[in-house]
Amino acid sequence: MYVATSSSSETPLALVELPDSPLKPNDVRVRVRAIGVNPVDWKMREGGPLRMAYRFVGPSGPLVVGVDFAGEVIEAGASADLPVGTRVVGGTDFSRKQLGSYADEVVAGADQCARLPDSISFDQAACLPVAGVTAWISLTDIARIDRKPNARVLVLGASGGVGLATIQLSKTLGAAVVGVCSGKNVALVERLGATAVDYTKGDPLEAARALGPFDLVLHAVGTDLYPLGTCRSLLSKDGVVSLAVVRPSDALAIGFLPSVKTVLGKPTRKTLEPIVAAVASGAFECLIEAKLPLAEAEQAHVLSRKGKVVGKLLLVP
Ligand SMILES: NC(=O)c1ccc[n+]([C@@H]2O[C@H](COP(=O)([O-])OP(=O)(O)OC[C@H]3O[C@@H](n4cnc5c(N)ncnc54)[C@H](OP(=O)(O)O)[C@@H]3O)[C@@H](O)[C@H]2O)c1
Structure with a gap:
């Protein structure tokens, strides 16, 4: 898998290769099709309490930021209820030792993902989690x-x-x-x-x-x-x-x-499902300000830091 990582807020995000994360029984591996950018992604790089929490309870190795993802399940753990091929939206959680979502593949618990109907695109879905x-x-x-x-x-x-x-x-x-x-x-x-x-x-x-x-x-x-x-x-x-x-x-x-x-906007299936339902029914419009390749994640953070984004910024692996 490849991920966007940086060692500090001064070092730009860069793509690196990492070995695949192992799967726990309830986990799914998802081929990421779209990533939603949130201010927490760049705040996480800047030190402070969030970064400290990541150091204490997060995964070891390079900091891989990002939470929101949408994509397809490509591998399912023995007790995960989302079979290979399922379209999902979800959020990673560093307190469960998971790497962030700025990657071509993510591993997350099945309980952190909601099924996506075909009527909702991956781009729309990636606007939703956090x-x-x-x-x-x-x-x-x-x-x-x-x-x-x-x-x-x-x-x-x-x-x-x-x-x-x-x-x-x-x-x-x-x-x-x-x-x-x-x-x-x-x-x-x-x-x-x-x-x-x-x-x-x-x-x-x-x-x-x-x-x-x-x-x-x-x-x-x-x-x-x-x-x-x-x-x-x-x-x-x-x-x-x-x-x-x-x-x-x-x-x-x-x-x-x-x-x-x-409030802590931690995505779970229970909290994502009503939002997915609102999009499916036409009651929720997903507004996308810009869509950039994952390799330009640093540029997305420059834009997000300005605090003027309307709707969501997306990254595409
Ligand atoms: N606790 C959590 O779990 C959690 C979850 C999500 C977000 N957050 C935090 O909540 C904040 C907002 O997140 P977000 O994703 O909505 O950020 P965002 O999408 O980057 O928000 C940008 C928007 O903020 C508006 N804005 C800037 N200054 C404003 C002001 N003085 N009054 C009213 N609107 C203003 C801008 O509109 P104008 O151009 O009209 O000013 C712009 O559209 C961030 O600090 C984020 O870290 C926390």
């Missing part, structure tokens, strides 16, 4: 929007991967959505069914206040820009702020305030 699952967990496990009639959701960072997933999955759960984005993305956010608030025109949180209160504020930007206290003041009585981006100054609030939660 961003979609982050939105889905926030909406369901964290805010229980699936059990609240007439719920209202506010998403900060509405035009990014997490934001667009949040808008569309909120609609499938019957919730009304408000999305904060820049002026150039207002038309897109509204086309997908949210009320857009343009953050370049005045204070977006005050503009959102008039459209609340909210059962969920999904914060995909950072509390340095949109303060946690103001976000909490926009909540309904049982509402919750779900932090996809955590700053060190959020620690006390996370520890002590029941209305503040962190």
Whole structure:
């Protein structure tokens, strides 16, 4: 197999050959057809808590970044329930000693993959795992929007991967959505069914206040820009702020305030299946900003770091 790896954020990602990873009984080996790029992929290269966690519990050898993949099963472990030839979407998990998804082949547990109907392309599917699952967990496990009639959701960072997933999955759960984005993305956010608030025109949180209160504020930007206290003041009585981006100054609030939660968008079959179903039914549109060869992964990280990607960046092995 070949993978994209680098020893530090200063060393560009480069393709190298590695021996095939061994398969556990519940694992599948997947021929990767498309890879979704997430900010965590370049954050992982930069040191900090994520890289430290990888050093402690991740696989040994070179750092292979990436989580999202879509492709076909080419080998199945003895107890894996996805036979060879199955089209799947999934996410790798370094805490299970798995290498990342920037590769022509990945090994992941069958429970980390969902079956893909023929109507969904590998490119569409690769948009879904981390961003979609982050939105889905926030909406369901964290805010229980699936059990609240007439719920209202506010998403900060509405035009990014997490934001667009949040808008569309909120609609499938019957919730009304408000999305904060820049002026150039207002038309897109509204086309997908949210009320857009343009953050370049005045204070977006005050503009959102008039459209609340909210059962969920999904914060995909950072509390340095949109303060946690103001976000909490926009909540309904049982509402919750779900932090996809955590700053060190959020620690006390996370520890002590029941209305503040962190979300970890770890793809599993259970969390991927409802998102795949939403795409299959036409309720979820996968927006792809650009598609690059895996050999140009470094360029994809340059683009992602700028924080202006609309929808998803994809890599193709
Ligand atoms: N905890 C987790 O498990 C988890 C999972 C996924 C993502 N995340 C984190 O969540 C963040 C968002 O992820 P993503 O995949 O959505 O990133 P992304 O796709 O790179 O997001 C880019 C978008 O952010 C928007 N944006 C930039 N500044 C903004 C601002 N001040 N207000 C509103 N929107 C702004 C940009 O739109 P404009 O051009 O309109 O500004 C752009 O469309 C990242 O930091 C990522 O690491 C965490």
